[in-house]
Amino acid sequence: MNRWVYLFSEGSKEQRDLLGGKGANLAEMTKLGLPVPTGFTVTTEACLYYLNHGDQLTDEVKNQVMTAVEQLSVKTGKKFGDLNNPLLVSVRSGSKFSMPGMMDTVLNLGLNDQTVAALASNSQNERFAYDCYRRLLQMFGNVVLGLDNSIFESRITALKKENGLSFDNELTADHWKQIVSEYKGIYREELQREFPQDPIEQLYLAIEAVFGSWNNARAKTYRRLHGISDDLGTAVNIQEMVFGNFGETSGTGVVFSRNPSLGDPGLFGEYLINAQGEDVVAGVRTPKPIQVLAEDMPEQFNQLKAICENLETHYQDMQDVEFTIEREKLFILQTRSGKRTSKAALRILLDFFNEGIISEEALVNRIEGKDLEAALHPNFDEAALKRRVSFLSGLAASPGAATGAAYFSADAATEAKARGERVVLVREETSPEDIEGIAISEAVITSRGGMTSHAAVVARGMGICSVVGCERLTVMENENKAMVGDEMIEEGTVLSVDGSSGKVYFGEIPMEEVGHTVALDELHAIWDRHAAIKVRANAETPKDIETGMALGAVGIGLARTEHMFFEKTRLLQFRRLILADSLAERLEVLKELKTVQKQDFKYMYEAAKGRPTTIRLLDPPLHEFLPKNAEECREVAKELGKTFNEVKRKTDNLAEVNPMLGFRGLRLGVAYPEIYQMQAEAIIEAACEVREEQAFSIQPEIMIPFTIDAGEFAHVRQAIEEAIQKNLRHNQTTLDYQIGTMIEIPRACFVADQIAQYADFFSFGTNDLTQMALGLSRDDSPRIVTQYLDVGIFEDDPFQVLDKAGVGALMKLAIERGRKVNPQLKIGVCGEAAAHPKSIDFLYELGIDYISCSPFRIPQAKMTLAKATVENVLS
Structure with missing residues (x-):
């Protein structure tokens, strides 16, 4: 016989797969002796069996549930349907991974027309009893029988308005009795049935509803967004009710063991006096900060604080704890790892x-x-922000900054995003149905709710900036507009949202670029102690180099000198070079270019502060620099003092059918050795000058690109060496330097042993090597790659994740052959694919020395490399 049901006293935190996260944690807290209301869990396996076998509870499951109910009755001294001491339970979902608000809950189950009277008598609080009953009718109708919750809420709203009241807790026992009567009428009107009076029937229906909620639309969306499998199922937790709505000595709340926005130690959360748990997260009433509980109920606050600290140490993680106080007695209803900002x-x-x-x-x-x-996302530019005045403020629920157009429904936001707009979702309060709209938004704003409301928790978990509880904001969702005093926000109004300060501004505010955070300063040293492979930056401008160093680079792995010529005046100089008709004309241009290149390299060395610096000589696909059409030819001719026909003729002669396979890389060095010689002289002179001026120890690494043959490489290296040695003799100095090559053509991998006789290092250019090996243009591949991903031919985009079977095999061959000739051959890998987590393990196998990637990929690359080392050691 399969076991489908476990008492809390029978489980443990290790059984998350079977009991779900909530059930496993309730079992664990029970073992720890914490004040957890007693109960039992129906397993995830029972859920999957239910979903796969006709959506009906089997007799075997029902029998085990009834046995657990009987044991619950023995422990509590209460029974379902008992007119003296009725048992009431909560029925809650709980999958392996926390999915806040995505599935369903039913509270106060077990109440009916008879037991509500018993509850009123036992508690001597008629208002409390009928408040619980109306909650059951409302939740059961919505969750189990599919009625729209607004049908129920509209009755309460009308009753409060009729009596001039503002809050639910101002309603009396007679009011709640009236609501109960109206709610039972809704069942008859909408469903042509009565509310089920049998507690066992209520329980079975509620369990089925929770199982069924695993496949509701919002749960599916949440799983897709968070990469959670659809095959896990949810457990159901049946737990004795404890009541935070028992009066002024009772309450309920949600608390984090640390601040989920900033990470500061100490309790962070909210609570409500005389309320049930759903009231806190639903935004129905404005909760109080948890620190106020220390004044209202100091004994319970200190007990809660100690429990949270113990749970945090026990689980070795920040905890999100739900609690209820019933007549001054504290109960812990749930603990889980808390959602937090990055x-x-x-x-x-x-x-x-x-x-x-x-x-x-x-x-x-x-x-x-x-x-x-x-954590590396930019914030608003500080100077620009100081010049702006916010028109709206609320609770800073999820930090960060974003700008977008206002939309008032998840559907409208999603449609706008599909049109290419940046979106800010503005709602009275979000609900689980808004998950799709939240996910595509730059920011979320709500007029209601606290720091633990749905909008706050979900946005924080997704890393989306959010401002909630904006009391001056009146949202008219049906009219697609909102008001703040006399100010109107219409659909499409551009808003800038600061989730760190809780302020909202009209219009767009510029963003600032973030170099690094305090956390990164501490993490770099830790990562460096564990990662066997170093990380360098792909950077050539001082700004990019400084960013790369600030983000943890140990040096520059690829400085692309052709990128230094994209600026307008330099582009003109470079065009003069490639359009020159004679050596004398080229040498005249090169003399000017050497001056600017030398200054470029000095800036580079100064920014790198003595760290390894690899400078790639010119690798310009000529189509990037040549005039594109007749009009550009005329402009260039005028600027260079040439005739239109001269420029047009030369441009036509240099035009290539496939420039990526044409006259580029060291082919330029073979045809025009003076160009590479000029660059080498500039590299060496700059290094010598910075060494003297800054006292840095500099060893330039000069990289020759696009090698296909050892003889070709040796020929170009010799020309470069002659220029370098002549320059050093002229300046009466010496300098250590290395000359290596970028391996980016398959043939170079096969003859790597020959090339290694002349090269001091190899650096693999994964972008070009991938396009050469796969026959896919790196510029035109997206359409093809997308098709291959869609039909399952590719698992990943080979330009984002290293193609181990093809490109990886070529790299492995080249390294083995190269190091067989030169065991000290230094190996680097350039390109974004090298920094992808899926590529790291393979690169470890290759025994490379470093990878090089764009500056903002560096921290993640270092983290992934360190993690791979730790995992290999631990395994």
Whole structure:
């Protein structure tokens, strides 16, 4: 016989697959002796069986549920349907991974027309009893029977308006009795049936509803967005009810063991007096900060604080804890790993490490790439922000900054995003149905709700900036507009949202670029202790180099000298060079270019501060520099003092059918050795001058691109060496330098042993090597790659993730052959594919020395490399 049901006392935190995260944690807290209301869990396996076998509970499952109910009755002294001491339970979902708000809950199950009277008598609080009953009718109707929740809420709203009341807790027992009567009428009107009075029938229907909610639209969307499998199923947790709506000595709340936005230690959260849990997250009433509980109920606050600290240490993670206080007695209803912002995630892990809660290896393993990437997002430019005045403010629920056009529904936001707009979702309060709209938005603004409301929790988990609880904001969703005093926000109005300050501005505010965070300063040293492969930056401008160094690069792995000629005046000089008709004319241009190149290299060395610097000699596909049409030819002719016919003739002569396979790389060095000689002289002179001026130890690494043959490479190297040695003799100095090549053509991999006789290092250019090996143009490939991904031919885009079977095999061959001739041959890999997490393990196998990528990819690359080392050691 399969076992479908476990008491909380029978499980543990290790059984997340079977009991779901919530059930496993309830079992674990029960084992720890914490004040957890007793209960049991129906397993995820029971859910999957239910979903795959006709959506009906089997007799075997029902029998095990009834056995657990009987055991629950023994422990509590209460029974379903008992007119003296009725058992009431909550029925909650709980999958392996936390999916806040995505699935369904039913509270106060077990109440009916008879037991509500018993509850009123036992509690001596008629208002409380009928408040619980109306909640059951409302939740059961919505969750189990599919009625629109607004049908129920509209009745409460009308009753409050009729009596001049503002809040639910101002309604009396008679009011709630009236609502109960009206709610039962809704069942008859909408469903042509009565509310089921049998608690067992209620329980079975609720379990089925929770199982069914695994496949609701919002749950499916959430799983897709968060990469959660559809095959896990959800458990159902049936737990004795405890009541936060028992009066002024009762309450309920949600608390984090640390600040989920910033990562600061100490309790962070909210609570409500005389309320049930759904009231806190639904935004129905404005909750109080958890610190106020220390004044209202100091004993319970201190007990809660101690429990949160113990749970955090036990789970080695920040906890999100739901609690209820019933007549001054504290109960813990749930704990789970808390959703947090990316900056908070880094801060919390570092604090855990520094506090001795986790090891350095655990720190390295647990940092997520998405958190690291999100932590580097820019904020508003500080100077520009000071000149602006916000028109709206609320709670800073999820930090960051974003600009977009306002839309008032998830559907409208999604449509606008599809049109290419940046979107800000503006709502009275978000609900789980808004998940798709939230996911595509730059920011979320709500007029209601607190720091633990749906909008706050979901936006924070997704790393989307959010401002909630904007009390001056009146949202008229049906009219697609909102008002802030006399100011109107219409659909399409551009808003700038600062989720760190809680302020909203009209119009667009420029963003600032972020170099690094405090967390990164601490993390770089840790990563460097573990990563066997170093990370350099692809950078040639001082700004890019400084950014790369600030983000942890150990040097420059690829400085593309052709990129230094895209600026207008330099482009003209370079065009003069390639359009020159004689050596004398080229030498005249090269003399001018040497001056600017030398200054470029000096800036580069100064920014690198003595770190390794690899400079690639010119590799210009000529089509990037030649005039594109007759009009451009006329402009260039005028600027260069040539005739239109001269420029047109030369441009036509240099035109290539496939420039990427044409006159580029060291082919330029073979045909015009003076060009590479000029660059080599500039590299060496700049290094010597900076060494003297800055006292840096500099060893330039000169990279010759596009090699296909050892003789070709040796020929060009010799010409470069002659120029360098002549220059050093002239300046009466010496300098250590290396000359290597970029391996980016398949033939070079096959003859790597021959090339290694002359090269000091290899650097693989994965972009070009991929397009050569796969016969896919790096410029025209997206359409083809997309088709191949769609039909399953490719698992990943080979320009984003290294193609191990093809390109990887070529690299492995080249390294083996090259190091057989030169065991000390230094190996680097350039290109974004090298920095992708899926490429790292393979690169470790190759035994390379460094990878080089764009500056903002560096932290993630270092993290991934360190994590791969730790995982290999631990395994």
